[in-house]
Amino acid sequence: MAGPSPAFQSVRRLGYQLARYVPLFLMFAIWELVSRSNPATALLLPAPTTVLAGGWELIQQGTLQKDVMASLKRVAVAVAFAALVGYPLGFALGGSRLFAWMFEPVVSFFRPIPPLAWIPLSIMWFGITDAQNEFIIFLGALFPIVLSTMEGVRDVDAQLIRAARTLGAGRAAIVFTVILPGALSSMFVGLRVGIGIAWMALVAGELVAATSGLGFLISQGRLLFRSDHIVVGMVMIGVIGLLLDAAVRLLQQLVTPWREGN
Amino acid sequence: MAEGQCVQFQRICKTYASGRNEVVALHEVSLQIREGEFICIVGPSGCGKTTMLNLLAGFEVPTKGSVEAFGRRIDGPGPDRTMMFQDYALFPWLTVQGNIEYGLRRLGVAAKERAEIVRHYVDLIDLKGFERKFPRQLSGGMRQRVALARALAVKPRLLLMDEPFAALDSFTREKMQDELIRVWERERKAVLFITHNIDEAIKLADVVVVMSPRPGRITSEFRVNSPRPRDVDSGECLELVHHIRELLHLVSANPTTAPVAAPVG
Numbered sequence: 339m340a341g342p343s344p345a346f347q348s349v350r351r352l353g354y355q356l357a358r359y360v361p362l363f364l365m366f367a368i369w370e371l372v373s374r375s376n377p378a379t380a381l382l383l384p385a386p387t388t389v390l391a392g393g394w395e396l397i398q399q400g401t402l403q404k405d406v407m408a409s410l411k412r413v414a415v416a417v418a419f420a421a422l423v424g425y426p427l428g429f430a431l432g433g434s435r436l437f438a439w440m441f442e443p444v445v446s447f448f449r450p451i452p453p454l455a456w457i458p459l460s461i462m463w464f465g466i467t468d469a470q471n472e473f474i475i476f477l478g479a480l481f482p483i484v485l486s487t488m489e490g491v492r493d494v495d496a497q498l499i500r501a502a503r504t505l506g507a508g509r510a511a512i513v514f515t516v517i518l519p520g521a522l523s524s525m526f527v528g529l530r531v532g533i534g535i536a537w538m539a540l541v542a543g544e545l546v547a548a549t550s551g552l553g554f555l556i557s558q559g560r561l562l563f564r565s566d567h568i569v570v571g572m573v574m575i576g577v578i579g580l581l582l583d584a585a586v587r588l589l590q591q592l593v594t595p596w597r598e599g600n
Numbered sequence: 601m602a603e604g605q606c607v608q609f610q611r612i613c614k615t616y617a618s619g620r621n622e623v624v625a626l627h628e629v630s631l632q633i634r635e636g637e638f639i640c641i642v643g644p645s646g647c648g649k650t651t652m653l654n655l656l657a658g659f660e661v662p663t664k665g666s667v668e669a670f671g672r673r674i675d676g677p678g679p680d681r682t683m684m685f686q687d688y689a690l691f692p693w694l695t696v697q698g699n700i701e702y703g704l705r706r707l708g709v710a711a712k713e714r715a716e717i718v719r720h721y722v723d724l725i726d727l728k729g730f731e732r733k734f735p736r737q738l739s740g741g742m743r744q745r746v747a748l749a750r751a752l753a754v755k756p757r758l759l760l761m762d763e764p765f766a767a768l769d770s771f772t773r774e775k776m777q778d779e780l781i782r783v784w785e786r787e788r789k790a791v792l793f794i795t796h797n798i799d800e801a802i803k804l805a806d807v808v809v810v811m812s813p814r815p816g817r818i819t820s821e822f823r824v825n826s827p828r829p830r831d832v833d834s835g836e837c838l839e840l841v842h843h844i845r846e847l848l849h850l851v852s853a854n855p856t857t858a859p860v861a862a863p864v865g
Contacts, residue, residue, distance in 0.1 A: 495689070497687060497689040498689055500659060500683070500685075500689070501685065501690075502691075502706075503658075503676075503677040504678070504679065504681065504683045504751075504760075505679055505682060505702055505754060506678065506703050506706040506707050511706055515691075515702070516691070519691070522693075594693065596692050596693045596694075596736065598736060
């Protein structure tokens with residue numbers, strides 16, 4: 339049976355892809371029209387074109403790049419620390435009953451305290467510094483990493499561990515060749531959730547106490563009455579958040595090629 | 601231990617604590633397996649057949665008595681006794697090749713030799729061209745063949761099989777039984793094969809061991825002498841199947857712990 343030609347099919351597929359974005363485009367169009375309807379709304383909700391112009395202005399001044407880099411650096415440092423602490427801690431909690439018995443209460447005590455609640459105390463400890471911001475972000479990223487890793491280690495198929503043992507694997511080999519790869523998917527889930535929370539904690543931290551970064555850009559925009567800068571900051575936060583998540587997912591696909599859907 | 605014997609169960613008891621009660625999984629079980637012998641254990645669930653396997657694998661220790669393999673008391677799992685599991689238990693993150701050579705890596709076998717052994721088994725189980733596939737890309741029968749190759753690659757003296765074909769459809773299952781016999785006739789390992797399928801036991805085994813539950817014990821043993829490949833629909837096989845069925849229903853009336861020699865053919 340002769341179906342539609344491949345060329346036709348790919349055109350149709352492209353059409354479907356574009357059709358998805360019609361509502362989004364309509365939203366921008368209506369936004370633009372509403373914003374331009376009178377000066378008051380233009381200030382409260384700057385039109386997309388105004389935002390683009392504001393963004394371009396910030397890029398030319400070099401402040402947007404600077405703020406993005408400042409925020410990214412904080413997240414990178416904090417998430418690196420969270421991973422460094424969180425993965426071993428999660429492994430210990432998931433792998434050792436005794437350790438879990440002793441330290442799960444400690445984790446459970448700190449976990450429900452939102453990272454943002456640490457802001458005042460951390461300002462007293464660190465002052466208004468990068469370290470203070472990074473501390474808040476670190477707390478945001480730490481718990482998802484710890485808990486997902488713990489669950490992942492506990493959920494490793496006991497049958498696989500038995501299989502490894504009959505094939506001559508000792509304790510260390512089981513940890514590195516069975517438990518680690520078996521828990522890897524959960525470890526990535528923890529990283530993704532952790533980075534998501536870290537990114538939110540970052541913006542909140544920068545809104546309150548920072549002299550650079552995207553959160554700072556937004557709070558400055560409010561003080562200077564530059565609503566276009568505020569929206570530029572918001573959009574950048576969203577876009578970078580999306581890109582970070584995509585980057586982690588790409589990394590996950592590279593590291594775990596055996597998973598379904600790759 | 602007598603010449604040629606590789607496994608000896610001597611009046612083994614195994615009890616599990618279950619809340620306040622004790623469950624007797626095995627009661628005074630004795631069994632010998634000789635080198636190169638294919639033993640099938642059949643019995644309903646709860647008869648302790650999986651416990652027998654776990655004791656041999658070294659996952660569990662008996663409450664009373666001792667299990668010896670190759671003249672030594674079993675004190676943990678080891679590559680001289682490898683196991684095939686019902687749900688394959690292949691490492692999903694390793695390719696076919698990676699799974700087959702897993703045990704060889706643990707034993708520190710050099711890369712060149714590993715490659716040779718992998719090639720040998722990939723040929724033997726007829727999976728040429730699939731070396732780089734991950735388990736999830738394979739069918740159930742193919743996965744179980746990889747599990748067989750993985751278990752054989754470390755050159756065990758005893759192969760433990762825990763209802764390995766139970767999850768397969770009946771066509772694949774029959775094919776796998778033939779394949780197993782073909783591989784076993786070439787490698788001649790001692791095999792302890794657990795199943796709840798009487799036909800399967802008679803098709804495969806040199807000795808069929810019948811077990812019954814509460815408490816788990818061996819009720820009888822049959823030596824099947826007819827040459828392989830066997831036709832399970834032949835008169836003698838059907839007769840034996842019938843006899844075992846009868847036994848499994850009549851166990852409480854007339855338990856016989858002494859081995860019954862019932863030469864067939």
